[in-house]
Every structure is written in structure tokens, then in C-alpha cells.
Amino acid sequence: MTKTKRLVLSSLFIVLSIILTRLLSFRFNLFGVESIRIGFGTLPIMISAFTLGPGYGFLVGALADFFGYWINPMGPYVPYFTITSGLYGLLPGLVFYYLFKKEVKFWNFAISYLAGGIVGISITPYLIHSLWGVPYAVLIPPRIVSLAIKFFLYPMIISMLYKRVPQLDQITHSTI
Template sequence: MEKYKGNITTRKLVMASFLTALSIIFTRFLFLMVPLAGLPALRLSFGESPIMLSGVLFGPLLGGLTGLAADLIGVVVNPQGAYFPGFTLSSILWGVIPGFISMYFKKVDNERDYSITNSLLIFLLICGLIKGFFSQDILSIKEGSIYLYDNLLSIPIMVLYIGVFVVLVLLPIFLRGKLNNKSYFSFDKIVLMVSISYIIVSLGLNTLWLSIMFKKGFLILFPGRLLSSIVSIPMHSMIISIFMKYFKYAVRE
């Protein structure tokens, strides 16, 4: 594995600028907004992937600058509601956190396999999601049956949900070695970086910013955002892993 080199070159700046443009396009134009508690609180997009990729390839400084530029330029190009500085901080952290983690992996040349750790993280997120749904009375048990709000969940639907959750838990293990990039990071390390970033930024900070903006309780918004993270973590991880195969030349000295 190549050791980390922290110097900023013209090539890195150009590639970071390109990733900034990709993030703006994905975030501001190619997204799906899902309402939670009657509010537009859940955005599904791939805008974070280019920012995280910038952090992974170029380190926390350029990763953070990519996130900063993507948010500020995106607000000018296509503003979506009132500007809130908390989301600018979140955008910066999307690049900084993977950048620091990638520096650690590059420095120690860690050959450890994190696939089981990633599956355990996704399993814990799913358990938290289920607990959150029950605490918010989205799911309930009445007379030995499970209800979604006031609608009885049929056995086929329950089996489908369980099957999807099982696939999500086993996905990191199944893809172990299939999307590896030997020059930089194996897929399990990418999933770990994405998972840590999502827990801190999306589940933590962004949910807090939304609760402040819309004056809604943190726990009211949390279950839906947790569901989004469970689905988004594997998807972002695969996108970043695939992109790295085409961007790896950008960090060659």
C-alpha cells in the first residue's frame, strides 16, 4: 500500500475541483427529498460521495476544502431554502473525517479485515432503527401482531423487510475482496470510513441542524434518517470504491 504524502500538487487541486463539481451536481440537481414528520427533512443523493472520495485520496485538508466549496458554491448556484451554516460545517466534515481515517490506514499499512466490524455496525444501526420506530409508536405490537401505525403487517411483508435487513448486514462480507483496489483501500476499509462519517455527520450533526431549523424533536427525525443511512452506507461505499479505480492516477507523484 502506498504511504501517505501530504503535499498539495496542481493535479490534486484540479481533481479536487472536479470532485467539487460532481458533488454540486449530485446534491443540487440529482436528489430525492423525502418528507419526515411533514417536513422535507430527508435528502437522498450521492453528493457526499465525491467529497468523501476527495478526503480519502487527498487527505483531510483538500477533503474539507472540497466540502466547503461544494456547499458554498452550491448555495449560490441552486439555493434550496434558507442558508444554515451548520450544513456547511457538515459538508466540510464529509471530507475531513474520511481524510483522517485514510491517513491512519496509509500510515500504519493496516492489513486487518473490517468486514465483520462493518456488518456489526449495520446490524446495530438496524437495531437502533427498530427501537426508534417502537419508541415513536411507528411500530407497535397488539394482540401478538405487529402493526405499522394502525396497519397490520402481513407475514410476506415482514419476511421481505427481514430479508432486506439481512442482505444489508451481510453485504460488507459478501463484497469482501470483490471491489478491492490494491493500490489504496480494500472495500471493508471504505465501508468503515463511510459508516463512521455517516454516524457523526448525517445521524448526529445533520439531524441536530434539522431539529433546530424546523423546531422538531431530535428523536422525531432520527428514525427516518437512520433508515436512510442504513441504505446509503453500502451504496456510497460501492460508489467510492468504483470511483477510486478511475481516480487513483490523480495521487501519483
């Protein structure tokens, strides 16, 4: 795959992530800070990691957060959240590429998703707690429920996309 195609696909995934995160998510504020966001903004980040590789997954996640903030800010810009957004692409990509050798199966996607989902229940609550003092008792339970639901939902969506869009499988198995 050419670098131009990778750039175009990465840009598409960035835009999709921004739209799904900033415009089509439900946000809940606790103690004056956005503490819980329910949406599918990390899905394009993970798909980019599965199709283009962990490095592109990290870049798509980080750039989606960075540009998303400037398009539609939701509070102060905190670079730590840009890094955690990048980890949503890096960690699942590493697991999928190096542990599962890019084998397209539901459980490979599910376990790879779990690698990124751990960021959502560990690093993100830690940052929110450290920066704004929101108690862990408020932050952790909804994230665990979200992780449990998305553990099955995200791999199902990704598996369906891979079956319906054969180009994704071809891109995944091309030399990167």
C-alpha cells in the first residue's frame, strides 16, 4: 500500500473519530467536569490500528484528539489525554499485529480491544482524578460497564466490517 493511501485512510479515520467523539457522543458532567462520555469515538482509532498498524493507530488517536479539541473544545486542552487517545490505537494494534499475527477473528479483535480498553478504566480515570479531583468511585464503575459492553460490541462491528468490506482485509494483510 502506498503512503498516499495510508495518509488518506488515516485522515478518514481521524475525521470519523472526531465526529463520533465530539458530535455524536453523550456526555455527563460530574463535579463540574466531563467524567463520562458514551460514544464510539475510539472505534475508528482501533480500526486504523488493525488495518494500518499500531503506529498509525497511535497517530490517528493522538491527532483525532488534538484536532478534535481545536474544532470542538470540551474544557482545557490537556496533552495527557492526547497521549491516552493515541494509546487506544497503539495497544490494540500491537496485540493484533504481534500476538495474533493479523489473523481476522472475533476473539482476536476482542482481546486486542481489551488492551486499549484498559486505558479507559485505568489511565483516563487517574488523570481526571489527579487533575480535577473527581473521586474514583464515580469514575470507575461506569467505565467498567462500558468496557464490558464494548468488549463484545466493538469486535462484532469490526468483524462485520471486515466481512462486508473486503478491502480492509486486503489492507491488513498487505506489507506495511
